[in-house]
Amino acid sequence: MGKRSRKRGVAPAPAPADAPRRAAAAPRDERPKAPWHPFPLVEICVLIGLILLIGGLIRWDDAGGPEMLVSGMVLASLGGLDTALREHFGGFRSHALVLAALPAVVAAGVLFFARAPWIAIPVAAAAAFGAAFVAARRAFRPRS
Numbered sequence: 001m002g003k004r005s006r007k008r009g010v011a012p013a014p015a016p017a018d019a020p021r022r023a024a025a026a027p028r029d030e031r032p033k034a035p036w037h038p039f040p041l042v043e044i045c046v047l048i049g050l051i052l053l054i055g056g057l058i059r060w061d062d063a064g065g066p067e068m069l070v071s072g073m074v075l076a077s078l079g080g081l082d083t084a085l086r087e088h089f090g091g092f093r094s095h096a097l098v099l100a101a102l103p104a105v106v107a108a109g110v111l112f113f114a115r116a117p118w119i120a121i122p123v124a125a126a127a128a129f130g131a132a133f134v135a136a137r138r139a140f141r142p143r144s
Helices: 019-025 041-058 065-089 096-113 120-143
Strands: none
Touching: 041 065, 065 096, 065 120, 096 120
16 A cells, blocks of 8 residues: 555645636536425336336236336336436536437337338437437536
8 A cells, every 4th residue: 555545634725716616617516406306206217117117027928018018118217317317417427328329219219110221220320329429418518
């Protein structure tokens, strides 16, 4: 163990005169709170989504099983998407890859159900992903 790792109690340097201006541009140390903060809406959404996922897997061959599975995926994904959106646009942490995946999945789904040629689906999804990633990175930089 080196000398630097054993140092304790080093006082921070005094803040310069323009500290308030620079502090506003620094990344946040605390996650942004949801508008419904004391109520655990995201956690409940993910819990219900997981229950629906498990129920859909158990009842796969019964009526309503596949619908439960898809509903569980959507609810659990919405819970994660909410957190990613708040953290990304609040300047806490960049979630550009996660946010770029949403338009890619939507584009692939629309083209799949529109019976587009198979080669068009991954090409359109990749284009949507790339464009959304660039836009999400640009949106995060001023906030961080």
